[in-house]
Amino acid sequence: MPASRADIGSVAARTRSELHTGECQSAIVRQTFVRSPADLECSKREWPMPWFYFHLRTPAGLERDDIGLELIGIEAAYLDACQAIPTMAADLSGKKVDPRRCRFEIADSAGRALLEVPFTEILDKGRRPSHPALLAQRRKATAEMERAARLIEALGEERAALLAELQNLRELLAHAQEVSSHGTSQRRT
Structure with missing residues (x-):
């Protein structure tokens, strides 16, 4: 039996409340992916979309994204990650971290890893x-x-x-x- 709108709404509300209990570990992830409070408030009134979390894997380890983004689907999450990579690469380079050794690990609200986006996928474009x-x-x-x-x-x-x-x-x-x-x-x- 498909989930009702009420069931989906309760899951989305529970997910949003879980989201706001944690603190984002990475200032880089926070500045790249956090929407404004007005955007978050507006999204609560709309039909709930899936939440995606963009964890950053660096040579130093995993920086978890505890805030996430509500997006239309995995394709949109992939595109958001790809758009963020050049800015992230510049920030990481400034901090003496090799961005070519970094990647985003996109997870759903249940914590399941859905997709990995290596920075080299974007940084190596145009290279033969x-x-x-x-x-x-x-x-x-x-x-x-x-x-x-x-x-x-x-x-x-x-x-x-x-x-x-x-x-x-x-x-x-x-x-x-x-x-x-x-x-x-x-x-x-």
């Missing part, structure tokens, strides 16, 4: 994609450099072992010469 052969060559070169580093380390360990053995042989030779010279001096006397 790398040719697959170049990517393969880059991976191969990286693997070869790692192999060379392991071989250099192994050679260093072998060199250290050989130097230790050489020192041991020198000590034995010195001891043998000492014994030999001691034996020769005793025969002369």
